[in-house]
Amino acid sequence: MTASPAPFTIREPTPDDLPAIVAIINTEEAKPYTPEAFAQRTQEIRQQCGFFQEWVIENDRDRITGTVRLHSPPLPTQEFGFQLVVAPNARERGYGSALLARVLDSARAQGAERLETEVRETNPASRAWAERRGFSLHFHRFESALDLTTFDEAAHTDLQGRLASADITWQDMDVLGRDEANWTRLYTFFAERDYDSPDMQGEPRLTVEQARHMLRKNPTVQPGGIVLATRGEDWLGMSVMARHPRGAYNYFTGVVPEARGMGVARALKVEVIRRARAAGFTGMFTNNLSVNAPMLAVNRRLGFEPRPGLWVMRRRLS
Numbered sequence: 001m002t003a004s005p006a007p008f009t010i011r012e013p014t015p016d017d018l019p020a021i022v023a024i025i026n027t028e029e030a031k032p033y034t035p036e037a038f039a040q041r042t043q044e045i046r047q048q049c050g051f052f053q054e055w056v057i058e059n060d061r062d063r064i065t066g067t068v069r070l071h072s073p074p075l076p077t078q079e080f081g082f083q084l085v086v087a088p089n090a091r092e093r094g095y096g097s098a099l100l101a102r103v104l105d106s107a108r109a110q111g112a113e114r115l116e117t118e119v120r121e122t123n124p125a126s127r128a129w130a131e132r133r134g135f136s137l138h139f140h141r142f143e144s145a146l147d148l149t150t151f152d153e154a155a156h157t158d159l160q161g162r163l164a165s166a167d168i169t170w171q172d173m174d175v176l177g178r179d180e181a182n183w184t185r186l187y188t189f190f191a192e193r194d195y196d197s198p199d200m201q202g203e204p205r206l207t208v209e210q211a212r213h214m215l216r217k218n219p220t221v222q223p224g225g226i227v228l229a230t231r232g233e234d235w236l237g238m239s240v241m242a243r244h245p246r247g248a249y250n251y252f253t254g255v256v257p258e259a260r261g262m263g264v265a266r267a268l269k270v271e272v273i274r275r276a277r278a279a280g281f282t283g284m285f286t287n288n289l290s291v292n293a294p295m296l297a298v299n300r301r302l303g304f305e306p307r308p309g310l311w312v313m314r315r316r317l318s
Contacts, residue, residue, distance in 0.1 A: 007059070007060040008057050008058060008059055008060070008065075008095065008098060009057070009058045010055050010056070010057050010058075010098060010099065010102055011055060011056060011058070012053075012054065012055055012056075013054060013055070013056045013067070017056055017064060018035045018038070018039060019035055020056075020063075020064040021038070021056060021064065021067045022034070022035045022038045023087075024064070024065075024066065024067055024085050024086070024087050025038065025067065025083075025085055027085065027087065027088055028085050028120060028123065028126075030120070030143070030246075030307060030308065031246050033245060034245075037245035038245070040245065041244070041245050044219050044220050045069075045071065047217075047219050048073075048074060048213070048214075048217075048218055048219070048220075049071040049072060049073065049074060050072045050073055050074045050077070051070070051071060051072040051080070051110055052069065052070070052071045052072075053069070053070050053071075053106060054067065054068065054069035054070070055067070055068055055069075055099065055102055057086075057095050057098060057099055059090070059095075064087075065086060065087050065090035065093075065095050066084070066085060066086035066087060066090065066095045066096060066099055067084075067085055067099075068082060068083065068084040068085075068099040068100075068102070068103055069082060069083050070082045070103050070106055070107060072110070072112070073210065073213075074210070074213040074214075074217070078111065078112055078113035078114060079112065079113070079114040079115075079116060080107045080110065080112040080114070080115055080116070081115070081116045081117065082103050082107075082115060082116075082117050083117065083118070084096060084099050084100060084103070084117065086099070096129065097133075100133060103115070104317070107317060108317055112317055113316065113317055113318075114314055114315065114316050114317065115135075115314070115315045115317060116138065116312060116313065116314045116315075117130065117135070117312075117313050118141075118310045118311070118312055118313070119310065119311045119313055120308055120309075120310055120311075121140070121308050121309045121310065121311055122308045127311050127313065130313045130315075131313075133315070134315045135313040135314060135315040136313065136314060136315070137311055137312070137313060138312045138313060138314040139198075139289055139290070139291070139312050140289065140290040140309055140310070140311055140312070141287050141288065141289055141290070141309055141310045141311075141312055142287065142288050142289070142290055142296065142306060142307075142309040143285060143286070143287050143306070143307040143308065143309055143310065144285065144286055144287075144288070144296075144299045144304035144305060144306055144307060145283060145284070145285045145304060145305055145307050146273070146283065146284045146285070146299075146302065146303055146304045146305070147282070147283060147303075148247075148248070148273065148276060148277050148281055148282050148283055148284055149282050150303075151273060151277070151302075151303060152303075153270065153273070153274065156266065156267070156270045156302075159263045159266060159267055159270075160267055160270070162263070163229075163262065163263065163264065163267055166231070166262070167231050167232065168229055168230070168231050168236065168264070168267075169229075169230050169231070170227060170228070170229060170230075170267075170268075170271045171227070171228050171230055172223065172224050172225070172226055172227050172228065172275075173186065173223035173224070173226040173228075174222075174223040174224040176228065177223045183212075183216060184208075185235075186211075186215065186226070186228075186238075187208045187209075187211035187212050187215070188208060188211070189235055189238065190206070190211045190214070190215060190238065190252070190254075191205055191206040191207070191208065191210075191211045192205075193237070193238060193252075193254025193255070193256070194206055194211075194252070194254065196254060196257070197254065197289075197292070198289045198291045198292050215240070218242065220242040220243045220244065220249075221240060221241070221242050221243075221251065222243075224275060225240060225241035225242065225243075225272070225275060226238065226239075226240050226241075227239050227240075227241075227268055227271045227272055227275070229255070229259070229264050229267065229268055235256070236255060236256055236259040236264055237253070237254060237255035237256060237259060237264045237265060237268050238252070238253070238254060238268070239252065239253040239254075239265075239268035239269055239271065239272045240252040240253075240272075241272045241275060241276055241284075244285075246283070246285060247276075247281050247282065247283035247284055247285060248272075248276035248279070248281040248283070248284040248285075249284070249285060249286065250269065250272060250284055250285070250286035251286075253265055253268055253269060253272075253295065253298075255268070260294075265294075265295065265298050266298045266301060266302065269298065269299075269302055270302070272284075273302070285307070286299065286304065287310070290309070
């Protein structure tokens with residue numbers, strides 16, 4: 001049973017709070033942040049969000065015991081996400097419930113209809129905590145990591161040659177994007193490929209404007225990190241690399257249905273890996289749903305190693 005918290009204060013954080021916030025956040029992270037990296041990542045998230053707000057909770061000794069941030073995509077939506085972490089030595093005292101109450105009030109005030117949060121599968125107690133507060137499992141996402149310093153690019157030369165023989169070439173938006181019409185085409189192409197992914201089944205399709213914000217307005221994505229497989233005038237697939245404090249992030253990979261089974265997805269990822277290595281990254285990570293068996297197989301073939309995954313928890317607000 002959760003005890004009632006001692007006197008506490010919930011407030012917006014100040015720059016002086018950064019070390020305490022990062023120390024708490026790192027108790028849930030697979031790879032710890034430095035305060036500088038966390039501040040940079042926060043700024044990038046702010047730029048990508050339509051709504052962003054964060055709070056810390058202090059006990060009666062002016063010690064920060066928890067933190068939460070609430071955010072939404074860049075364009076109007078009824079689904080908000082949040083990240084809530086309470087220091088391990090301050091749990092079961094009601095601080096998390098108090099922060100969640102603030103999140104619920106703010107989300108409802110913004111017109112949200114659903115809330116979503118991620119819980120590491122290594123932390124079943126946090127999943128149980130969320131379930132007791134009305135959240136249910138939406139899907140299970142796996143993380144995989146690749147050491148770019150040992151990646152054997154030559155092991156995939158045969159595939160690259162086979163696709164080249166089929167007149168498939170690799171281009172990026174650093175070149176294609178010189179024609180503004182290709183950006184417009186990309187937004188629709190990305191929205192279609194995104195809608196093919198398992199986690200988008202039953203969800204609204206991305207609008208062109210949402211796709212534009214996710215790709216062109218995203219400060220972590222550069223045009224050279226958006227790679228396309230093309231054959232003549234046809235686009236067969238795309239893969240996107242984003243910059244992250246933990247390394248290069250393979251943000252998205254998708255292939256048109258008629259080109260699947262040819263190895264296009266693996267070859268696209270090899271191209272993205274090549275660009276990540278050229279940019280000086282030593283590691284790459286990616287996330288895939290547990291039900292996305294084809295992409296998980298591609299990652300294993302490339303040498304990605306599984307890491308503890310994430311439970312994505314969702315609750316409706318009514």
